Each structure stands twice: as C-alpha cells, then as structure tokens.
Amino acid sequence: MIKQKLVLRFPPALVEQPVIYHLVKDYDLMVNILRADINPKKEGRLMLELSGSEANFRQALDWLQEQGLRVMNLKQQITWVEERCTHCGACSVICPSGALALTRPEMKVSFDASKCVICELCLRACPARAMETLLDEVK
Ligand code: SF4
Ligand code: SF4
The missing domain is CATH 3.30.70.260 (ACT domain)
Known part of the structure; x- marks a missing residue:
C-alpha cells in the first residue's frame, strides 16, 4: 500500500x-x-x-x-523560511487550514506543515517571500 x-x-x-x-x-x-x-x-x-x-x-x-x-x-511542498519571516501575520489571515497561525499575546507566526493543504495562498500573500514551494519531478 x-x-x-x-x-x-x-x-x-x-x-x-x-x-x-x-x-x-x-x-x-x-x-x-x-x-x-x-x-x-x-x-x-x-x-x-x-x-x-x-x-x-x-x-x-x-x-x-x-x-x-x-x-x-509533493512531499514537503510548502516550507516556511523562519529567518525571513517578519511575523506580519498576513499569511495567518488567509491560511484556510490553520497551518499558519498567529500566537497571542506574543504575536508570532508559527507553521504546522501537517495541517497544510497546499493551497499556496501564503506564497502570494507573504511580502517577505518567507513561504516557499518545493516540487520534485517524478522520473
Ligand atoms: S499553502 Fe495554504 S494551507 Fe498551506 S500554509 Fe500556505 S496558506 Fe496555509
Ligand atoms: S506573511 Fe510572510 S512574513 Fe508575514 S507572517 Fe506570514 S510568513 Fe511571516
């Protein structure tokens, strides 16, 4: 299987x-x-x-x-480059699955890849280009 x-x-x-x-x-x-x-x-x-x-x-x-x-x-399709992230929160507002979430009161964004449904909305929303997509062609 x-x-x-x-x-x-x-x-x-x-x-x-x-x-x-x-x-x-x-x-x-x-x-x-x-x-x-x-x-x-x-x-x-x-x-x-x-x-x-x-x-x-x-x-x-x-x-x-x-x-x-x-x-x-599509393994590990979406990655969060934490060092580029400014924790602006723009992605957490549009992320439909809760994979990107803003924690309060710290106001820090965290990423849980297991919740990601690979909609790629965060790629366009992130002003810091902290979200990346990885594709790996099958031979
Ligand atoms: S690809 Fe979609 S589901 Fe995954 S983190 Fe980005 S906005 Fe959230
Ligand atoms: S939109 Fe980009 S810079 Fe802003 S919190 Fe999300 S990952 Fe970080």
Whole structure:
C-alpha cells in the first residue's frame, strides 16, 4: 500500500482528459483532490493524493507520463523560511487550514506543515517571500 501526494501538470491539449476516471477505474487508486486550477495559458495543474497498491501506483505514474503529463512529488511542498519571516501575520489571515497561525499575546507566526493543504495562498500573500514551494519531478 502506498499513499503519495503529487502535482500533475497538463499541457493545454490535455486539460479535458478524464485522468481521475482512469486512475480510479484502470488502476484501482483512491484519489483525493487537494487543488485544481488552470492558468491563463490554459495549462492545468492538479494536486492530489493517491493511495492504492504500489504496483498499481507505479503503473499509473507510467501511464500519466505516457499521456504527456508532468508528474511531480509533493512531499514537503510548502516550507516556511523562519529567518525571513517578519511575523506580519498576513499569511495567518488567509491560511484556510490553520497551518499558519498567529500566537497571542506574543504575536508570532508559527507553521504546522501537517495541517497544510497546499493551497499556496501564503506564497502570494507573504511580502517577505518567507513561504516557499518545493516540487520534485517524478522520473
Ligand atoms: S499553502 Fe495554504 S494551507 Fe498551506 S500554509 Fe500556505 S496558506 Fe496555509
Ligand atoms: S506573511 Fe510572510 S512574513 Fe508575514 S507572517 Fe506570514 S510568513 Fe511571516
């Protein structure tokens, strides 16, 4: 049994492919969608968590790459660079999961990566660029 978070990037021609359907039906994987969006260039990005047998998972990765998708690992996706943080609190206001939270009365921000749902709102909100994203392409 394997459980792994991935980012799939779709070129514009593949955005409408029923990828989730195939992952469930053909590879018997459980799919938990964390985030999906399409950028202005019509490229799609899907963040998801897959779980199932390791053999099926590996076959599904091969199939995704054969379709022309880029597949990246999402382990430790969002990191907080504490030394850059000014504890302004801008991220804690918009963080939907409570991963970034302001403690009172100290008024210090803390980051709990286990609560992060990788929405990336904090990347845009942080004026100090203290939040970073790490992606690791699956071979
Ligand atoms: S990526 Fe989203 S959930 Fe994670 S810390 Fe940033 S705002 Fe919070
Ligand atoms: S927005 Fe950036 S600088 Fe402000 S508290 Fe959050 S991580 Fe720190």
